[in-house]
Amino acid sequence: MPRRYHTRPLGSLTVPGPLYSVRVLQVGYNTPIPASHSPTLASHTPSLTSHSHTLTSHTPSLTSHTLTSHTLTSHSPTLASHSPAPAGPALADGSITLVSGGPLTVLVDTGGPWLRDRLPGLLRAQGVATGDVTHVVATHGHSDHVGNLNLFPRAALLVGFDLCSSRGLYSPNGLAQGAPLVLHPGHLEVVATPGHTRAHVSLVARGTGLGTVVVAGDAFERRGDGREWRALSEEPSAQARSRRRLLAAADVIVPGHGAPFRVRRGRGWDREEEEEEEEEEEDDEDEDDEDEDDEDEDGGSGREEEDGDGAESRERE
Secondary structure (H helix, E strand, O other): OOEEEEEEEOOOOEEOOOOOEEEEEEOOEEEEOOHHHOOOHHHHOOOHHHHOOOOOOOOOOHHHHHHHOOOHHHHOOOOOOOOOEOOEOEEEEOOEEEEEOOOOOEEEOOOOHHHOOOHHHHHHOOOOOHHHOOEEEEOOOOHHHHOOHHHOOOOEEEEOOEEEOOOOOEEOOOHHHOOOEEEEOOOEEEEEOOOOOOOOEEEEEEEEOOEEEEEEEOOOOOOOOOOOHHHHOOOHHHHHHHHHHHHHHOOEEEEOOOOOEEEEEOOOOOHHHHHHHOOOOOOOOOHHHOOOEEEOOOOOOOEEEEEOOHHHHOOOO
């Protein structure tokens, strides 16, 4: 029998806890840009010929003319990994989440390099200096999630399945084999959630004031992403399974490009709210992808997720 998942906005960027609290420092976004307004790489990147007669004599350096004064990131949106359609550009940056209050201070994703000057201030507003961060968990290797790793040279770094210490000492772990990486037993662990990328991970924080919070990276783009996440996925069938497991485990999900949302399994919230959501069911004939999200005609805010594999939906990471 299909298992139903109801979601609704959390309405806050903070989930307090008796030990660890979860705070979203930046809500990620992914905004399509109409083609008529989309700058091209050519129009914003000076050509080598126009700025230098030869590569040896008269070269303003490649750095000064192509990567600094006319950076691709500042003038052009991410073109590949976050395109809502294969040929459609978008302006995107990832959610940044701080998990703190216990013996560990964990930052999940760091945004893009264009956020470098702003990120330390976001941390300071929470009473945290960059040197206080003990662990940085990058859910995957896209530039809008790993762009500021070098702000944290003393932290342990996890990028996908790769774990290294502050001095570049890499340590084996079982993430690639599906085993969780426990950071603080009973409270914090990292789990493999492949699909968006093959080595994608999510952070699970247990025992918060709202139960289990999953900082999911791009396993979930946002609440109501059922019509778009597959186009951004390297392995949609694997991501479908990851999404089912997270929905089965989480009380709150922090997605990679949207605000946090709550999850309830079985019955939803009060009847009035369910009617306002105006959910419509969708059937997915692909057995690998039976978890296709039910949504409004416009892919809207009302959602209900179904899992065609009841046994798998009950798994807990």
